[in-house]
Amino acid sequence: MKPRPRTRIQRQNRDAILEAALEVFSAQGFRGATLDQIAAAASLSKPNVLYYFASKEAIHLALLGGLMDSWLAPLRALDPAGEPLAEILGYVRRKVEMSRDFPRESRLFANEILQGAPRMLDAIEGELKTLVDEKAAVIRAWGAAGRIAAVDPYHLIFSIWALTQHYADFDVQVRAVLGPGHDPFAEAGQFIEELFTRLLAPDARAH
Incomplete structure (x- = not known):
């Protein structure tokens, strides 16, 4: 028997919970x-939240699942x-744009990795590694x-991740050091x- 489709109010409440959780998790981490x-943050009661999600971990897992799909798309x-070169630079550009447009998602992912990826390790060792x-x-x-x-392709990819996601995960530090009048993401890109x-010019290693 197929589950009944969610009503408009149910969809709105579920989306509100996920949006609120993204804000809270990205600021406080899972443990905090x-x-x-x-x-x-969702302007709902705690029992109402638990109607949609059985636990804090269930909300976190829902966010991480959606994040993995978005993060791997570029x-x-x-x-x-x-x-x-155009393909690699296009990937770099999309990663800078994601750091600019989705900083909370980047911090959510970073917090999960810093904790040892207890809720994402299977996806990292599976879907992410395969890709x-x-x-x-x-x-x-x-x-x-x-x-x-x-070049070593794995460390090239790691370097792209590190250089682009830094601007989301350490946004406060970047802006404080640069000072006013700078567009960190335009300059970074x-x-x-x-x-x-x-680095990738065909004759780069010949000099």
């Missing part, structure tokens, strides 16, 4: 967050048939063919693209 905080879009292995093979083949500099353009 409470159902009371989530309920208050890497999935890297096209083996495309021009190598990274696939794209690493593409990047390695491009290097072997001389279409880009031959330009700098990071130039950095990887130089």
